[in-house]
Structure formats: C-alpha cells, structure tokens
Amino acid sequence: MTTLLSRLRPDTFTLALLATVGLATVLPVRGAAVAPLDAVTHAAIALLFFLHGARLSRQAILEGMGHWRLHGVVLASTFVLFPLLGGALCWALDGWVDPPLLLGFMFLCLLPSTVQSSIAFTSMAGGNVAAAVCSASASNLLGVFLTPLLVGVFLRGGSEGGGISLESVGVIFVELFVPFVAGHLLRGWIGAWVERHRPVLGFVDRGSILLVVYTAFSEAVVNGLWSRLGWSEVLVLGVLSGVLLASVLLATVGASRLLGFSREDEITIVFCGSKKSLASGVPMASVLFAGGSVGAIVLPLMFFHQLQLMVCAVLARRYAARRG
Numbered sequence: 001m002t003t004l005l006s007r008l009r010p011d012t013f014t015l016a017l018l019a020t021v022g023l024a025t026v027l028p029v030r031g032a033a034v035a036p037l038d039a040v041t042h043a044a045i046a047l048l049f050f051l052h053g054a055r056l057s058r059q060a061i062l063e064g065m066g067h068w069r070l071h072g073v074v075l076a077s078t079f080v081l082f083p084l085l086g087g088a089l090c091w092a093l094d095g096w097v098d099p100p101l102l103l104g105f106m107f108l109c110l111l112p113s114t115v116q117s118s119i120a121f122t123s124m125a126g127g128n129v130a131a132a133v134c135s136a137s138a139s140n141l142l143g144v145f146l147t148p149l150l151v152g153v154f155l156r157g158g159s160e161g162g163g164i165s166l167e168s169v170g171v172i173f174v175e176l177f178v179p180f181v182a183g184h185l186l187r188g189w190i191g192a193w194v195e196r197h198r199p200v201l202g203f204v205d206r207g208s209i210l211l212v213v214y215t216a217f218s219e220a221v222v223n224g225l226w227s228r229l230g231w232s233e234v235l236v237l238g239v240l241s242g243v244l245l246a247s248v249l250l251a252t253v254g255a256s257r258l259l260g261f262s263r264e265d266e267i268t269i270v271f272c273g274s275k276k277s278l279a280s281g282v283p284m285a286s287v288l289f290a291g292g293s294v295g296a297i298v299l300p301l302m303f304f305h306q307l308q309l310m311v312c313a314v315l316a317r318r319y320a321a322r323r324g
Contacts, residue, residue: 016206020213021306028218041211045116046179048204052119052129053183054194055201067131070265074113074135077252077273079146082109083154085247089240101233103155104300105240107285110150111301112143114275120208121312123201125319127267133180135272143280151288213309237303245308248274249315267319271312278305 029037086109090102115136122132183190194201252273256266281301 024217028221050179050183053180074273104297108301113139125316128264
C-alpha cells in the first residue's frame with residue numbers, strides 16, 4: 001500500500017506546476033508587470049537554447065537535422081493525426097456541444113507544436129535534444145503557412161484572404177536559433193563548464209516551463225477564463241482534451257516503437273508530436289477569425305495547453321527515472 005501511494009504521489013516539479021497554476025489564478029500578472037515578466041520569460045527561453053547549443057556537439061546537431069524519419073513522424077502527428085482525431089470527435093459531438101467550443105477544439109488540432117516546452121521536456125526526459133530542436137522549430141515554422149491552409153480546409157470560420165504575419169518567424173529566429181547558434185559557437189570556451197554544471201541546465205529547463213505556465217495561465221485568467229467557463233463547459237473541455245491528448249500520446253509511443261526508433265528518439269517524438277502551441281495559436285486566431293469570436297475559439301486551446309504541460313511534466317519525470 002505504501003509503495004502504491006508513493007507511485008501515485010506527484011513529484012516536486014508537478015507540485016511546483018500546480019502551485020504555479022494556483023498562483024496565476026489567485027495573483028495573475030497584469031498591468032505594468034506583464035511586460036517585465038514577459039521579458040524575463042523570453043530571456044529564460046533564450047538562455048535555455050544558449051546552454052543547449054553549448055552542450056551539443058557538432059555531430060549531434062548534424063544527426064538531428066538529418067533525422068528525417070523522426071521529423072516525418074512528428075509532422076504527421078501534428079498536422080495529420082491531430083486534425084483527423086479532432087474532426088472525428090467534433091463530428092461525433094455535433095449537436096451535443098456548443099458550436100463555438102467545437103470550433104475552438106478543431107482549431108487547436110490544426111496548430112503547430114510548441115517549441116520551448118517540447119525541447120525542455122525532451123531534455124528533462126533524456127531524449128534526443130538536437131532532433132527536438134530541429135523538429136519542434138520546423139513544426140512551428142511550417143505551421144505559419146500550414147495552419148491557415150488547414151483552417152480553410154476543415155473550418156468555415158476562417159477569414160478569407162487574410163495572411164499570417166511573419167512576426168512569429170522572427171521570434172523563433174531571434175529567441176531560439178540565434179542563442180542556440182551562439183552557444184554552439186562558444187562551445188569551445190564554455191562547453192566544459194556546462195558539462196560540469198548539468199544541474200544548471202536542468203534548472204533552466206524547469207524554470208522556463210514554470211515561467212511559461214505562469215505567464216500563459218495569468219493571461220487566460222485576466223481574459224476571463226473562469227468567468228466564461230461554467231462547470232459543464234469545464235467538464236466537456238476536460239474530457240475532450242483528455243481523450244485527444246491520451247490518443248496522441250498512445251499513437252506516438254506506438255508508432256515510434258513500431259518503426260524501431262531508439263528510446264531517445266521515442267521521447268522526442270512523444271514530446272514534440274503531442275503538443276499544440278498557445279503562443280502561435282492566439283495570434284493566429286486573431287487573424288483568422290472575427291474579433292468577437294476569438295475569445296471563445298481560444299478557450300479550448302488555453303485549456304489543452306495547461307493539460308499538456310501537466311501531463312508531459314509527469315511523463316518526462318517518469319522517462320528520466322527509468323533512465324536513472
């Protein structure tokens with residue numbers, strides 16, 4: 001009985017995530033404090049990629065870029081499996097669930113993967129970080145063009161003729177690739193120090209995730225997340241999000257093992273292929289949909305975003321424990 005309880009007991013990082021969500025609910029960042037916290041969050045993400053660049057060897061990076069089978073599985077999960085599952089669930093629940101929630105749920109299925117949290121969880125779990133950097137970044141970049149196309153195919157609520165701003169491309173380049181390349185170029189000077197201080201990289205991984213959770217959930221709370229969600233809507237979103245996430249996680253694990261990927265590559269596929277980007281989704285929704293409907297459409301995305309962080313945090317810790 002004691003052993004069972006110890007297995008069910010959440011680890012310290014999961015408790016930290018729950019505490020962060022609670023803090024964001026009670027004391028969300030707002031007003032003048034938003035910009036400084038946002039700057040700190042982006043700086044932490046840039047530092048994360050700088051350290052990853054300094055840690056990874058040139059051979060590992062080249063292998064990550066050339067791992068086409070892995071990237072193909074991740075992109076298929078993000079832009080094929082997710083839309084098919086979302087379409088099936090929305091078709092089955094048509095007439096039973098409010099149309100705006102179904103529209104928002106389908107929209108989240110068409111979005112690209114996250115970047116920073118996918119790579120941070122891959123690092124925590126002991127996966128192929130070099131491949132995760134390439135795969136998650138490629139997913140986010142392709143999503144700038146693929147998501148509007150998929151919205152036009154699957155949904156009728158998208159704006160016609162509206163293009164997607166290239167601002168997200170610039171953010172990815174400045175915040176992720178530039179620090180990563182800079183860290184790698186300085187590897188000869190700081191690489192040994194980074195290897196000797198691996199806990200520093202782990203602290204940045206976890207710290208960046210906590211900051212992303214706090215800022216994202218704060219924005220959701222300030223925008224009226226709890227006031228717009230009744231208990232019935234919360235239950236529907238919880239069930240839909242849980243079914244969707246569980247299905248994708250099982251599919252990515254099964255596909256990676258069926259196709260003979262290594263344990264490290266399986267971790268990368270699971271964490272890069274099972275997420276959806278709130279950072280990309282909210283600005284895309286503001287461009288693709290009419291202003292009055294954006295709030296309802298992004299609610300499922302905000303809910304799914306929090307769920308995927310919580311579940312993947314537990315999975316990452318379990319992968320890491322098995323490695324140890």
